[in-house]
Amino acid sequence: MYALVDCNNFFVSCERAFQPELEGKAVVVLSNNDGCVVARSNESKAMGIKMGVPFFQIRNLSDSGRLVVKSSNYVLYGDISRRVMSILRSEAPRLEVYSIDEAFMDLTGVDPATHRSFCLDLVRKVRLWTGIPVSVGIAPSKTLAKVANHFAKRYPGYRGVCTIDTDEKRIKALSLTPVGDVWGIGRRVAPKLEAMGIRTALDFVNMPREWVKGKLGIMGARTWMELQGSDAVPREELEARKTICTSRSFADPIPDLEELSLRVSDFAAICARKLRKENTAAGRVTVFMFTNRFRDDLPQYYPALSVPLDVPANSNQEIVNAALKGLRAIFKEGYGYKKAGVIVDEIIPESQIQGSLFDENAEMRERENVISELMDRFNTSDRSLLRLASQRPGHYAEGIRREHCSKLFSTSWDEMIEVR
Amino acid sequence: MKKDIDEIREITAALAAGGEMLPQMASEGIHAGFPSPAQDYMSGVIDLNRELVRHPEATFYGRVVGDSMRDAGVEEGDVLVIDKALEPQEGDMVVCSIDGEFALKRISFSGKGVSGAKEASRQKVSYNILGRRDIWLMSANPKYRPIHVEEGNDFTVWGTVTYIIKKIK
16 A cells, blocks of 8 residues: 655645744745746635736735735755655655655555554654644555545545545545546546546546557556556656766866856756756756866866755756856865766656646746757757856856745754744 | 766766765755754764754754743843654743744643633633643743733644753854
């Protein structure tokens, strides 16, 4: 059995954990650059604010004080996510972290009779230790665990934990689940299925497997299997691991930070482009450089540093930003650098970056990445015609708009909560 | 892909040749990440993270503002080590949130030392996470009167204070 642990309205919950005055209020969190809504509290959902709505359309609500608007504070969310995942891992070592706010727990070894109480304890513990409310869906397959999780969230009666462990419960849950809400069935496919009279997940599983395979391919057939209760999503798929590296030797050694920053920005942008091409995203960016090791007469320095990303990313902006952060941390004056490079790893399929900027709203994602894509079109692998203005040293985070950003409550000595 | 692997080999070889470190994780300063007590762990070094932080996932820090705990030696600017994993006990110093604000208080379930505690405790308190009826919040400064948590208050104990860090130089 799997338990899908999902944080409720994660970004909003992170904000509330350190700003109790936000409790009970309508709150939304905006995407990078304060572009559009990426997270909503239940109160703002009830006001009819949709995911992905541009900020300017709801500005009047925030101006009139009916809505609290927050810029995304990914450092805070990343730290809280690590804490939540660490707690889960200490309780169930076989944990697959699926996104910043979701993880699958393998319940093998836990007595089935105690699954529910085990998970209720977990919900309580995460809430108490971090302030974050979570919901758990328990089922024999990951896709069904997702379905169960929706019910755990929707109906308070479950107290945060819903189990699908009998055929009766499974069929009832599927009959109440619109086919478009099923994990793995995209919003693009759903209208087609509905046009064929397949409205609920139950309608879907009642179709013959061969029919599903013919219409939706092997992935669709797998979703069908999963909804039948068999575990068909392999673990490896959630953990595709690979590395992309871009590096160059320089004709003349580069001694200064400014020039090196431009080069490293380019390398990082190339890595980001490769990620986008493969529809993947990286969780970590490493920058390294070498002096000329064949010149015994010169001082030698071979630094390297890995910068973890709070949310796996593939936009030029984020990858370049991380690489430059790393570069600034390891750069030392007084050396001639002969070679430098950027490595990205902890790579996952883009579709797995959930609850953040990607999966929830394709339209929004396009908006976020339009610049990166434009750059792809103009830039060849060796020459960058278009660069981010911020691919220059010293100008990074300043370029990003974050007018409503909360503090780094949990990670910065100067920004901790104030207590009277 | 082949090229990538070659690259990595080359880098690894070069790093080894230089006798320098392999890529290391960025320190907190870079990532502003969660300080793992296991990180950079060396024997023979007193690691304050390890000594002062019993539950890393549940430990947060807070800055004292004001003088409400003056007589307990807590002053403005002090840093509180706050452990959210601990269940508050009678007399513990806690950070609580009451009606949307953080407050530093001593918590009491008996109202011991509070004049008129008995009368006030007759009012019902329906909401508190501790599942106890009476909660008193006491300052360590005569300027501030004890607070009895009432039904209308939005109240939670946010965390228990385990250490106070004071800068004296």
